[in-house]
Amino acid sequence: xxxxxxxxxxxxxxxxxxxxxxxxxxxxxxxxxxxxxxxxxxxxxxxxxxxxxxxxxxxxxxxxxxxxxxxxxxxxxxxxxxxxxxxxxxxxxxxxxxxxxxxxxxxxxxxxxxxxxxxxxxxxxxxxxxxxxxxxxxxxxxxxxxxxxxxxxxxxxxxxxxxxxxxxxxxx
Amino acid sequence: xxxxxxxxxxxxxxxxxxxxxxxxxxxxxxxxxxxxxxxxxxxxxxxxxxxxxxxxxxxxxxxxxxxxxxxxxxxxxxxxxxxxxxxxxxxxxxxxxxxxxxxxxxxxxxxxxxxxxxxxxxxxxxxxxxxxxxxxxxxxxxxxxxxxxxxxxxxxxxxxxxxxxxxxxxxxxxxxxxxxxxxxxxxxxxxxxxxxxxxxxxxxxxxxxxxxxxxxxxxxxxxxxxxxxxxxxxxxxxxxxxxxxxxxxxxxxxxxxxxxxxxxxxxxxxxxxxxxxxxxxxxxxxxxxxxxxxxxxxxxxxxxxxxxxxxxxxxxxxxxxxxxxxx
Numbered sequence: 349x350x351x352x353x354x355x356x357x358x359x360x361x362x363x364x365x366x367x368x369x370x371x372x373x374x375x376x377x378x379x380x381x382x383x384x385x386x387x388x389x390x391x392x393x394x395x396x397x398x399x400x401x402x403x404x405x406x407x408x409x410x411x412x413x414x415x416x417x418x419x420x421x422x423x424x425x426x427x428x429x430x431x432x433x434x435x436x437x438x439x440x441x442x443x444x445x446x447x448x449x450x451x452x453x454x455x456x457x458x459x460x461x462x463x464x465x466x467x468x469x470x471x472x473x474x475x476x477x478x479x480x481x482x483x484x485x486x487x488x489x490x491x492x493x494x495x496x497x498x499x500x501x502x503x504x505x506x507x508x509x510x511x512x513x514x515x516x517x518x519x520x
Numbered sequence: 521x522x523x524x525x526x527x528x529x530x531x532x533x534x535x536x537x538x539x540x541x542x543x544x545x546x547x548x549x550x551x552x553x554x555x556x557x558x559x560x561x562x563x564x565x566x567x568x569x570x571x572x573x574x575x576x577x578x579x580x581x582x583x584x585x586x587x588x589x590x591x592x593x594x595x596x597x598x599x600x601x602x603x604x605x606x607x608x609x610x611x612x613x614x615x616x617x618x619x620x621x622x623x624x625x626x627x628x629x630x631x632x633x634x635x636x637x638x639x640x641x642x643x644x645x646x647x648x649x650x651x652x653x654x655x656x657x658x659x660x661x662x663x664x665x666x667x668x669x670x671x672x673x674x675x676x677x678x679x680x681x682x683x684x685x686x687x688x689x690x691x692x693x694x695x696x697x698x699x700x701x702x703x704x705x706x707x708x709x710x711x712x713x714x715x716x717x718x719x720x721x722x723x724x725x726x727x728x729x730x731x732x733x734x735x736x737x738x739x740x741x742x743x744x745x746x747x748x749x750x751x752x753x754x755x756x757x758x759x760x761x762x763x764x765x766x767x768x769x770x771x772x773x774x775x776x777x778x779x780x781x782x783x784x785x786x787x788x789x790x791x792x793x794x795x796x797x798x799x800x801x802x803x804x805x806x807x808x809x810x811x812x813x814x815x816x817x818x819x820x821x822x823x824x825x826x827x828x829x830x831x832x833x834x835x836x837x838x839x840x841x842x843x844x845x846x847x
Contacts, residue, residue, distance in 0.1 A: 412573035462570035463570065
């Protein structure tokens with residue numbers, strides 16, 4: 349099963365609308381988007397456009413915070429984390445493409461706290477495939493998938509954005 | 521101890537990952553590039569309010585300095601601390617080896633304290649290599665300077681600086697000026713530059729300060745400064761190793777400056793966009809003029825900043841190579 353550019357666009361449209369509503373419900377008018385490199389950064393950028401925000405989204409590379417560093421080593425294509433705003437006291441919307449074990453999100457939150465103390469963090473993901481290993485769940489999610497154990501979903505981008513179901517290679 | 525360059529088997533795991541960092545010789549270009557790319561990720565960590573990342577949390581790095589070098593030790597200490605490692609400073613010049621404990625006994629003791637990384641500085645060429653061959657697996661050795669042989673992290677931070685300012689190595693002419701004979705840095709720099717694909721590496725020095733085998737390393741030799749500097753994209757000064765000058769290889773420091781000292785006027789022979797580098801500590805007015813060292817072309821202080829990131833990269837790559845199970 350594949351998600352075409354159109355499918356992803358519809359998911360993003362709905363996600364952006366739900367995010368707008370949720371921020372409104374929580375009384376949050378001022379917030380910052382933070383995408384996790386690479387897929388999460390693409391989704392964050394797509395949401396930024398739909399929400400009509402001018403300020404660019406922040407980008408996190410969590411390579412230095414991974415808990416499997418000694419098993420897999422460092423990825424030399426680490427992109428520097430770029431947060432074009434002060435994290436202290438801000439409402440943050442953390443964005444990733446696929447939520448699985450929850451370890452990436454834990455690493456991302458650890459990294460964010462090294463930049464300051466955010467007022468709040470909400471988690472928005474395009475796909476939630478379950479298989480959680482940590483007590484982490486998304487505030488908003490584009491689509492919940494029940495995948496067979498050996499399958500994973502991968503987002504391709506940045507333009508066009510599309511996704512496909514693939515054979516699991518290694519724990520990500 | 522041997523001054524033979526360490527083979528790649530000593531420095532790399534069977535899968536090609538770094539496990540000791542002893543010398544640039546015999547390391548493939550892809551690995552040097554991986555060090556530079558990894559360091560690039562660490563540079564931005566130094567700009568944050570919290571300057572450490574948790575990569576080496578719970579690991580212990582031991583600075584094993586058999587000869588004093590406050591600067592180098594401090595940068596390795598800072599790099600280890602930014603990776604959240606614990607750091608132990610062993611100042612061996614005043615320690616057990618002077619009480620008659622053998623080097624190997626001391627190594628066994630440090631291993632027994634469950635150390636993960638030894639950063640070794642020694643006056644004898646080949647010392648780090650010797651230690652690497654005798655430590656137990658799971659301990660990584662980083663050479664922080666051995667005799668006249670190598671200072672590979674210094675060379676890699678120089679490579680990082682060049683890549684940062686010049687975008688790459690293709691087509692570059694790099695001139696290394698000064699006391700090549702006593703320099704552990706020069707040999708590593710020449711190896712790294714040629715491995716990374718620099719067009720031409722020149723050394724500029726009086727014959728008395730050149731090692732006999734310098735041409736064999738692949739460098740072009742100039743005994744006069746101005747022709748050597750002509751159109752160079754990068755000019756790297758070396759420190760005149762005063763404390764190593766045991767015999768009269770030079771008439772005087774004043775004479776050295778007159779013939780080989782770098783200043784703005786002489787830099788006119790180099791490329792207009794040439795950058796000026798120095799591994800520090802500088803002898804102002806001996807190998808480099810103060811005005812040039814503090815001037816617009818000088819990237820000397822950036823070298824120091826990049827040096828932390830490069831050492832973080834090498835340390836984390838060695839520890840992860842040791843832990844990969846490919847030892």
